[in-house]
Amino acid sequence: MGTATDTGEDTDAHDPPVGMDFPLGRDEATWWPIVCAIGATGLYLGAGLYFLGHGEVAIIPGFVGPVVFGGGALVFLAGLFGWLYQGFVADFWTRSTDERExxxxxxxxxxxxxxxxxxxxxxxxxxxxxxxxxxxxxxxxxxxxxxxxxxxxxxxxxxxxxxxxxxxxxxxxxxxxxxxxxxxxxxxxxxxxxxxxxxxxxxxxxxxxxxxxxxxxxxxxxxxxxxxxxxxxxxxxxxxxxxxxxxxxxxxxxxxxxxxxxxxxxxxxxxxxxxxxxxxxxxxxxxx
Structure with a gap:
């Protein structure tokens, strides 16, 4: 029958290498790739909306496409920065070269x-x-x-x-x-x-x-x-x-x-x- 100490050691053994996740604050791999995917979706969606607003018959206002594209770019870059920071920079000084792959x-x-x-x-x-x-x-x-x-x-x-x-x-x-x-x-x-x-x-x-x-x-x-x-x-x-x-x-x-x-x-x-x-x-x- 395991003790409390055994349970804690077992939990630590399954912790992901990047530690606590943002924004949920749980020990999961990371949510930043999902943020990047949402931003990339905005890029493609914005490009499609641009054509809908600038064709021979504009279906939507012309500014919608560029706004969605720009917003998607910002979200994508923010997600990329968070992903890289969490994965490689946040705990850089506490890692040794033996832990690298x-x-x-x-x-x-x-x-x-x-x-x-x-x-x-x-x-x-x-x-x-x-x-x-x-x-x-x-x-x-x-x-x-x-x-x-x-x-x-x-x-x-x-x-x-x-x-x-x-x-x-x-x-x-x-x-x-x-x-x-x-x-x-x-x-x-x-x-x-x-x-x-x-x-x-x-x-x-x-x-x-x-x-x-x-x-x-x-x-x-x-x-x-x-x-x-x-x-x-x-x-x-x-x-x-x-x-x-x-x-x-x-x-x-x-x-x-x-x-x-x-x-x-x-x-x-x-x-x-x-x-x-x-x-x-x-x-x-x-x-x-």
């Missing part, structure tokens, strides 16, 4: 990137489908611009700076690690700003929007999806910069650096493929 976390990132490949594949299949028809499908604006070249250079260079930042950390060079990590974060911000500038130039200057035929939907669908990934990656890099400033990284404590690096390199590769297939490919008219 970097292999499983890297494996989880590989699985996530595998699902992301199929997410992008859906958009590219749509583009290849319309590309196989008569080309061009209407008037296409000039896509091969200086902004594209600069943005591509920024993203490619950022992969190198992040790689060498991680290498510097492994060698114990904290100063070089911090400098290159901040450089990568700034390059990510510049890329996001460059894409916003490109969108502004296309929409305001050229009148080319997501409703500009089948190519408009393909262009903004693919570049917008990639832009969201870069924005998310930049937020993750910002978290790494803050944690590096707090002294939370050293050789042997670099799992989040490694996983974010995998994500960032993936985003870089997708962009190079996107430039070759979408930007350059759309500008090439087949000779019949």
């Amino acid at each position: 970097p292999g499983s976390l890297r494996g989880a990132m590989y699985l996530f990137l595998a699902t992301d490949v199929f997410t992008f594949a859906g958009g590219f299949i749509y583009y290849f489908f319309i590309r196989a028809g008569g080309w061009p499908p209407g008037e296409i604006p000039e896509l091969l611009t200086t902004v594209l070249v600069v943005n591509t250079a920024l993203l490619v260079v950022s992969s190198f700076t992040l790689h060498f930042a991680h290498s510097a950390l492994e060698k114990g060079n904290r100063r070089r690690f911090g400098f290159l990590l901040v450089t990568t974060f700034v390059l990510g911000l510049l890329f996001v700003a460059g894409q916003i500038y490109e969108y502004h130039d296309l929409i305001v200057g050229e009148g080319f929007t997501i409703a500009s035929g089948i190519f408009g939907s393909a262009f903004y669908g693919l570049t917008g999806l990639h832009g969201l990934h870069v924005a998310l990656g930049t937020i993750l890099l910002g978290i790494l910069v803050v944690r590096a400033h707090l002294g939370q990284y050293e050789p042997g404590r670099d799992t989040s650096i490694a996983t974010v690096s995998l994500y960032w390199h993936f985003v870089d590769v997708v962009w190079v493929f996107l430039v070759a297939v979408l930007y350059v490919g759309a500008s090439v008219t087949p000779v019949l």
